[in-house]
Amino acid sequence: MTQEIEICEQRFTLHPSGSLFWGEKSILMISDVHLGKISHFRKFGAAVPQQAINANFNMMDAVSAYFNPERIIFLGDLFHSHLNYEWRHFEDWTSRTTAKITLINGNHDVISDSKYEGLGIEVFDEHIIDDFLLTHHPEMREGFFNFCGHIHPSVKISGIGKQTLRLPCFFKKLDQMILPAFGEFTGTYTLKPKKKDEIFALADGVVIKI
Incomplete structure (x- = not known):
């Protein structure tokens, strides 16, 4: 079950996957997928099942099919580190995806921009659309509403x-x-909300306003 909210007179849908859909622009935002992290763990002996690699791609397929966006914007940390086995899965995924893809660079995004550009993906350090500032790290800038990731936020109930x-x-x-981290095996960081903050928790396929 999703949640609908309005920000700056624009409609946004919060999805249980942790993705965010901007209705007026047909833009799907996804943060902190950390592709390649599972392969990285397996390389160094962690007992993570091979099929877990497909989980992120299956979820990206599912949420793309749900919203059918014209554009997908990854808000940083798309890949966990350097190129590995999962890059081939990503190439296959992009070949099947009809939406225009944009990457906002995050601190883990060390793969060359040219590799993404070779797949038709545009890469920015930040991106401004109307009154919205899209970044990886949280950033406050006068006159803009900021969508970001990096923190992997969670809330304690x-x-x-x-x-x-x-x-x-x-x-x-x-x-x-x-935005919450989209990827599997990413972990979270607990934030303590202040009085005017709004919290939308993810639990059992539902987005719940706390």
Whole structure:
């Protein structure tokens, strides 16, 4: 189940995958996929099943089919590190994807821009569309609403019996929204919301406003 919100008189849909769809522009935003991380773990002996590699690509296929966007913008850390086995999966995925693809460079994006450009992907350090500033690291800039990633935000929820639960979330401030990490095996960082912050947690295929 998704959640609909309005920001700067524009409609956005929050998806349980952690992706965000901008209705008026037909843009799908995805942050922190960290492709190649599973292969990296396997290379150094971690017992991660081979089929786990397909999980990120299957989810990208699913969310693309759900929204049918004209454009997909990755808000940084698309790949975890240097080229490895998963690049071939990514080449295959891009060949099947009809949407225009854009990458906003993140701190893990060390693969040469020319490799992405060879697949028809445009690469930026930041990108401005109307009143919206798209970056990897959170950035506050006067006059713009910032969409970003990097933090892998989660929120801590406490129950009556002192039990606690940490859930990945969309973390919205007055002029900024931090997207949750899209990728498998990425981990999270717990943020403590302030009074005016809005939290949209992801749990069991549902986006829940906390």
